[in-house]
Amino acid sequence: MAKRSKRYTQAAALVDATKAYGLDSAVEVIKSFPAPKFDSTVTLSFALGVDPRKSDQMVRGSVALPHGTGKNVRVVVFATGDAAKAAEAAGADKVGMDDLIKEVQGGFTDFDVAIATPDAMAEVRKIARVLGPRGLMPNPKTGTVTEDTAAAIAEVKAGRIDYKIDKSGNVSAAVGKVSFDAAKLVENAQAFVDSIVKAKPASAKGNYIKSATVTASMNPGVKLDSSVYSVTA
Known part of the structure; x- marks a missing residue:
């Protein structure tokens, strides 16, 4: 096992590993x-x-965090003409079509969100193998396939996050920075919780939310009382 830093060890001492915390309490611990x-x-x-x-x-799915993520979201847009x-004008970090597709094929994935117009998707699907595994493939369900590229950019830069479960049934998302006021972190986290609960598939049986954890970069996780969010068939 890798040796933990002194700071990590000090942080771990502040977490009761036998306890499941409420969201407010967990945020307080992380900020301490x-x-x-x-x-x-x-x-x-x-x-x-x-x-x-x-x-x-x-x-x-996607959810708009009321207080943003505190992160500079890098957005690329696959579009031509007026949409481009x-x-x-809306502040996309990179806009293009064939040239942008070639860049991605060449290994360019230095962005957080990809948006495309509906007519661009036939070409964008050619790079699905690059974008898909990284969670970057534009999708109508998350509002990233749209004619209104300016509105989509405004939403993601203001704090909309997209999420998707991995192969093990886990899902996570950044809900802010430690420097945020505790109340804002809690409100952001609650918005994500509510979206996950709402996204429960009708075919899913049994306990939907098995566990939940809140963490801060390079720090131990704090286990949440997931029974509060328990959703069963």
Whole structure:
């Protein structure tokens, strides 16, 4: 086992490993950790009682965090014509079509969100093998396939996050920075919880939210009382 730093050990001492915390209490604990030399990202993670191998039990969606993520979201847009001009004016980090697709094929994935117009998707699907595994593939369900590129950019830069379960049935997302006021972190986290609960597949049986943990970068996790969010068939 790798040796933990003194700061990590001090933080771990502040967490009761036998306890499941309420969201408010968990945020208080995280904000009490000795601070690293950067503003840690706070992440909320769930282990869900679904079978990711079944298409009707896929959990994915998006949610607008009321106080943003505290992160500079890098956005690329696959579009041409007026939609491309609107995307540039709205602050997209990179806009293009064939040239942008070639960049991605060449290994460019230095962005957080990809948006595409509906007519661009026939070409964008050519790079699905690159974008898909990284959670970057534009999708109508998350609002990233749209004619209104400017509105989509405004939403993601303001704090909308997209999420999708992995092969093990886990899902996580950043809900802010440790420097946020505790109340804002709690409100952001609660918005993500509510979205996960709402996204429960109708075909999922048994306990939907098996466990939940909130963490801050380079710090131990704090187990949440997932029974509060328990959703059963």
